[in-house]
Amino acid sequence: MLADLEELVVCESFSADHAALARSAEVVGALGARLLGAAAETIVVDGVTHLRWTFGTPRVLLLGHHDTVWPVGSLETHPWSVADGIARGPGVLDMKAGLVQMFHALASLPSPEGVCVLVNGDEEIGSPTSRELIEEAARGCAATFVLEASANEEGALKTARKGTSRYEVVVHGKAAHAGLEPHRGINAAVEAAHQVLAVAGLGASAGAAGTGQVLxxxxxxxxxxxxxxxxxxxxxxxxxxxxxxxxxxxxQDRTDELMRALTARTPGARLTVRGGRKRPPMEPESSAELFALASRIASELGQEPLRGVAVGGASDGNFTAAAGCPTLDGLGAVGSGAHADTEHVQVARMIPRTRLLAQLVARTLVTPA
Structure with a gap:
């Protein structure tokens, strides 16, 4: 597993570099073909390379991504290494170790029949070219297991995630010479300062629509x-x-209303609000039964009791849950420091997590539809 992980990590795959993503997809595809005995379907959408394996009629979706936030060249400052039980390198936690665990878990089963594996190349930027693929795959399945990293060093699973929205407030003013006739201008920077304060104060009003006790x-x-x-x-x-x-x-809907209701404070200034919802929330109900099953399996395997936590970050699990497919997230590597200089994986936890995933898939496949 470590040799496979090294192979993935040293093939850099920055989300914005389509050529790097294509090279990464070749490496990931070769690993999957070797362990699963079948070649992947390569899907390129707007230059972004995704991989999909489909075995029979899928009831279980295994979901991961091969892109990272690390620009090509990051290996020079963050080289692959394994020391004192810790693996390091760009994307090692988020989420190349999760991909390795996923392939090995599936390879350990008598057959992958009934499983769809989808590895996309744009998760880190919101999955704009793969969202339809993800939702389509999820709608036909009884469960989605997301191979994002655990929530913390203790290995907690992610049982709920907030939804994400992104906006841009554009302030239109009027130019003028700042020394000769500033009074003839309409200062967009001053108006932007008003809007920053207004936006920062919207949280209480949005929360009134339902804060969610867990999230x-x-x-x-x-x-x-x-x-x-x-x-x-x-x-x-x-x-x-x-x-x-x-x-x-x-x-999320209430926030959208509030953002679009923003008004200019500076006479003559005008606002344009762009953007909106990116990922819907993954609410706790979507993971409850799968988390209970995972907890039973962990106990049977003699592993430490599982914890489930709600997190603010979003993943592609938000899409599968919103599509109506029960979803459990955070089943990948255990470690911390994703997107940061401290990114690392606890090597000793890789095999136990792989065994947990394998049993989750096997049990779900034999559960009556």
């Missing part, structure tokens, strides 16, 4: 902001990016 309150966070063109010109244009995490569909 907590809706968060509405201004992130990126830009304004102006030159140092001596009243800014005619400003932009504000907004990140929204909502625990329920009601809260």
């Amino acid at each position: 907590g309150a809706t968060t509405i966070t201004p992130t990126l902001m830009s304004a102006g063109s030159t140092l001596n010109t009243v800014p005619a244009l400003a932009r504000i990016s907004v990140d929204v995490r909502a625990p329920t569909l009601a809260a």
Whole structure:
């Protein structure tokens, strides 16, 4: 498994680099073909390479991604290594170790009949070219198991996720010379400052639509902001990016209403609000029965008791749950530091998690439809 993991990690696969994704898909596809005894179907959508294996009529969907947030060249500063039971390298946790565990789990079964494996290449940027593939696969299945990393170093599974929305507030003003006649301008930067404060205060109103006892309150966070063109010109244009995490569909819809109701405070300024929902929430009900099954299996295997936690980050499991397919997430590698310099995997936990997944798939496949 470590040799397979090294092979995946040293083949860099930055989401924005389509050529790198194509090379990565070849490596992932070869690994899957060797362990599963079948070649993948390669699906390229808008230049992004995805892989799919289908065995018979699927009842179980195994879902992963091979893209990472690490630009090509990151191996120079974050090389592959294994020391003191810890594996490191770009994307090792999120989520190349999960892919290795997934293939080995499926290979350990007498047959993969009834399983669909989908590995997409754009999860880290919201799965814009693979969402339809994911939802289509999920609708025909009794369960989806997502090979994203565990929620923490203790190996907790992800039983609920907030939904995500992304917005851009565009402020339209009027340019003027900042020294000679600033009064003739309409300062988009000043108006943007008003809007940042207004957006930051929307959380309480959005939460009133349903905070969700497990997932907590809706968060509405201004992130990126830009304004102006030159140092001596009243800014005619400003932009504000907004990140929204909502625990329920009601809260997500309420946030959308609030964002689109924003109004300008500066006379003459005008607002345009773009964007909207990206991923729907994965609410706790979608994972409850699968988590109970996983807990029983872990006990039977002599593993430590499983914990399930709700997290603010989204994954493709949000799509499968919203499509009506029971979904359990966080079944991949155990470690921490995803997207950060500290990204790592606990090597000793790889085999136990692989065995857990294998039994989950096997039990689900024999459960009457």
